[in-house]
Amino acid sequence: MTFLHFEEIYNHPIAIKSAIGDVISLNVVRLDKVHQIVSGNKWFKLKYYLEEALQNKYSTIATWGGAYSNHIVATAYAAKELNLESIGIIRGEQPQFPSHTLQQAKEAGMQLHFVSRTDFNNKSFIQQKYPAENCLWIDEGGYGTLGAKGAATIAEFIPSNTTHIICAVGTGTMMAGLIQSAQPNQQVIGVSVLKNNLSIENEIKALLPTKDLQKKFLVLHDYHFGGYAKHPPALIDFMNELYHRYQLPTDIVYTSKMMYGLLDLIRKDHFPPDAVITAIHSGGLQGNGSLSQGILSF
Numbered sequence: 001m002t003f004l005h006f007e008e009i010y011n012h013p014i015a016i017k018s019a020i021g022d023v024i025s026l027n028v029v030r031l032d033k034v035h036q037i038v039s040g041n042k043w044f045k046l047k048y049y050l051e052e053a054l055q056n057k058y059s060t061i062a063t064w065g066g067a068y069s070n071h072i073v074a075t076a077y078a079a080k081e082l083n084l085e086s087i088g089i090i091r092g093e094q095p096q097f098p099s100h101t102l103q104q105a106k107e108a109g110m111q112l113h114f115v116s117r118t119d120f121n122n123k124s125f126i127q128q129k130y131p132a133e134n135c136l137w138i139d140e141g142g143y144g145t146l147g148a149k150g151a152a153t154i155a156e157f158i159p160s161n162t163t164h165i166i167c168a169v170g171t172g173t174m175m176a177g178l179i180q181s182a183q184p185n186q187q188v189i190g191v192s193v194l195k196n197n198l199s200i201e202n203e204i205k206a207l208l209p210t211k212d213l214q215k216k217f218l219v220l221h222d223y224h225f226g227g228y229a230k231h232p233p234a235l236i237d238f239m240n241e242l243y244h245r246y247q248l249p250t251d252i253v254y255t256s257k258m259m260y261g262l263l264d265l266i267r268k269d270h271f272p273p274d275a276v277i278t279a280i281h282s283g284g285l286q287g288n289g290s291l292s293q294g295i296l297s298f
């Protein structure tokens with residue numbers, strides 16, 4: 001896909017000391033570099049859905065999401081690039097001031113329908129209410145086995161000597177893909193950005209083929225900073241520090257919380273000294289546009 005920049009994905013090395021002074025080797029895979037809006041993991045999760053739409057000559061893709069969904073805006077933009085129509089079913093009432101994300105989706109030509117929370121969860125009702133001919137419906141956040149299959153191809157950018165892979169977890173689709181493609185000596189760790197999303201482990205397992213079900217993975221539930229899209233001053237300070245120290249920009253919803261969790265684990269000596277950690281920068285930087293100017297130093 002010509003509008004994406006795979007040659008710009010690179011590893012951003014960072015050396016961090018653990019509590020006992022070991023220098024831990026950490027690479028950040030900068031998927032955010034693929035595209036400003038079709039941010040990192042969203043492209044990987046969408047790719048097989050888009051391929052299916054093109055191959056089967058669908059004219060429209062439709063999907064679901066909240067007002068701050070990177071998946072919504074990525075779908076809108078990718079559809080536009082591929083000359084497909086797009087429809088976004090948005091959870092909740094139409095806001096008086098649409099989020100930055102929704103504005104961008106609209107500008108990319110996505111038709112937005114605001115539906116109540118109850119209706120949002122009733123898929124067949126919504127598909128009848130907003131009928132679209134020749135339309136491929138994609139689940140919220142790209143959740144599904146095709147999404148995970150696409151995310152599994154992120155492995156191509158992970159250095160082969162990696163022992164631990166860490167990523168942010170929303171629907172868990174990206175993590176399911178990373179578990180599928182992980183080598184036997186690699187452990188996948190996910191930082192859940194939703195509060196008390198304790199069903200996530202099972203939702204991840206539901207996307208794994210039988211042969212991968214015995215693979216061990218770890219989801220951390222202590223780094224959500226109050227819940228999805230919550231970004232208290234402590235998180236903002238951390239993001240500014242991360243940028244100042246390592247020139248690493250992160251987003252307020254996902255990657256900042258992942259990095260916070262990771263650095264906390266390193267500080268607590270969770271990793272052996274010979275660990276080679278690869279963190280997935282899954283993008284999402286467009287979402288920072290919802291903050292007032294000047295709050296972030298990047």
Ligand SMILES: *Cc1c(COP(=O)(O)O)cnc(C)c1O
Pocket residue numbers: 039041042045070071141168169170171172173174175251254255282283284285
């Ligand atoms: C959507 C998103 C995630 C979470 O991906 P899931 O597959 O839903 O778990 C992580 N990081 C960023 C930047 C995202 O936009």
